[in-house]
Amino acid sequence: MTTAVTEERVRVTKTNLAKAKDHRERVRMIAEAKGGPDNVTTAEAVSLIRSAGIKVARQTVSTALNELRREPVSIPESDSPEPSEEEAVPDTPETEKRTTKRRWLTVISAGLVALVAAIASYDHMREVALMAGQGDMIAWLLPLSVDGMLVVASVALADGTTRRGIAWVAFLAGTAASVSANIISAEPDTLSRCVAAWPAVALLLTVETLLQRSK
Numbered sequence: 001m002t003t004a005v006t007e008e009r010v011r012v013t014k015t016n017l018a019k020a021k022d023h024r025e026r027v028r029m030i031a032e033a034k035g036g037p038d039n040v041t042t043a044e045a046v047s048l049i050r051s052a053g054i055k056v057a058r059q060t061v062s063t064a065l066n067e068l069r070r071e072p073v074s075i076p077e078s079d080s081p082e083p084s085e086e087e088a089v090p091d092t093p094e095t096e097k098r099t100t101k102r103r104w105l106t107v108i109s110a111g112l113v114a115l116v117a118a119i120a121s122y123d124h125m126r127e128v129a130l131m132a133g134q135g136d137m138i139a140w141l142l143p144l145s146v147d148g149m150l151v152v153a154s155v156a157l158a159d160g161t162t163r164r165g166i167a168w169v170a171f172l173a174g175t176a177a178s179v180s181a182n183i184i185s186a187e188p189d190t191l192s193r194c195v196a197a198w199p200a201v202a203l204l205l206t207v208e209t210l211l212q213r214s215k
Contacts, residue, residue: 016029017029017030017048017049017052017054018052018053018054023049023056023060023061023064024064024067026045026049026054026056027045027049027061027064027065027068028064028068030044030045030048030049031045031065031068037065037068037069038069040065042058042061042062042065043058045061045064045065046058046061049061106210109206110206110207110210113199113202113203113206114151114154114203114206116199116202117150117178117199117200117202117203118147118150119199120178120182120196120199120200121143121146121147121178121181121182121199121200122143122144122147123143123185124178124181124182124184124185124186124196125142125143125146125177125178125181125185126139126140126142126143127181127185128181128184128185129142129143131184131185143181146174146177146178146181147174147178149170149173149174150170150171150174150175150178150203152170153167153168153170153171153174154171154207156170157171157207157211158210158211171204171207172204175200175201175203175204178199178200178203179197179200179201182196182197182199182200183196183197
């Protein structure tokens with residue numbers, strides 16, 4: 001059945017070769033009848049054109065075929081790949097509800113990590129300021145500059161509107177100051193220092209995880 005259809009298409013094409021305006025169009029007609037330029041050889045195209053009583057040089061046909069083969073292939077809309085099940089399934093109210101729930105759980109968890117880090121950082125940094133001979137007012141206010149910088153840097157990293165380099169410098173500087181203060185104010189043993197440093201490290205890892213997820 002396929003051979004008969006192909007032969008009929010070639011026969012019809014041969015009857016119209018004389019009507020084509022040039023050899024390129026004739027070669028295109030033959031290629032379309034054969035199902036594409038890759039399915040026809042130069043010898044076949046030359047034979048078909050000459051059988052219609054038209055003189056043509058072999059080089060002319062070869063050049064036309066090569067040009068057709070280099071043309072971009074357009075895929076018919078009916079032949080376009082079917083969307084995957086994930087793409088085809090529309091968002092349902094239940095899906096949106098689960099997505100919203102996960103988003104709120106993420107926000108609440110990140111907020112708790114940030115709150116613990118801020119409380120630990122504030123208390124330890126105030127102790128370090130007092131140890132460094134600063135007055136009570138400076139000791140109470142100094143931690144706010146570090147925690148405030150961490151908040152601003154975290155927001156800048158999350159919204160992506162600020163240059164990431166500057167935001168990361170501010171965030172890492174604030175984290176380093178917080179970790180240092182936590183360690184200095186802790187008891188001089190490994191366990192105490194690790195426990196004291198953990199809230200700031202947890203905040204750093206939380207922010208990095210959220211940024212990786214948003215990419």
